Amino acid sequence: ARLPYLFATCRFAHYLKCIVRDKIGSFKEKDEMQRWLQDWILNYVDGDPAHSTETTKAQHPLAAAEVVVEEVEGNPGYYNSKFFLRPHYQLEGLTVSLRLVSKLPSAKGA
Incomplete structure (x- = not known):
């Protein structure tokens, strides 16, 4: 029952790395990188999940x-x-939050 959460987390991890x-080399500071990645992940967050349609929740799964x-x-x-991810849907009455830790290189380290 927890495989969908694992698959979604792995997909976000893959995109993060890519x-x-x-x-x-595009980012001068870590804050700039964090801001860019935060803006990217917010494209997948539903701002009002309590009043959203199923279609909106499918397009914005977090x-x-x-x-x-x-x-x-x-x-x-x-x-x-x-990465801290909280999906909309709950299975078996369990509220799930997922955390992913990854190492990121920069142009300084390359």
Whole structure:
């Protein structure tokens, strides 16, 4: 019953890696990268899930999401990212929040 959450998280993780890989060197600061990734993930968040249609929830599958980018101490040019995802749907009465941690390279580390 939890596989859909795992599949969705893996899909977002894959896109995160692809986006950062394609944008290496585009960001001057970690805050700029975090802001860009946060804006990207907000495209998949429904602002009013309590009053949304099923179609809207299918197009915007997350009820909440957040991206945090942190510098890796002792390893300049590398960042850790944390994705917090909360889907709309609950299975078996369980409210699920998912967290993904990933390492992101920058142009400084390349």
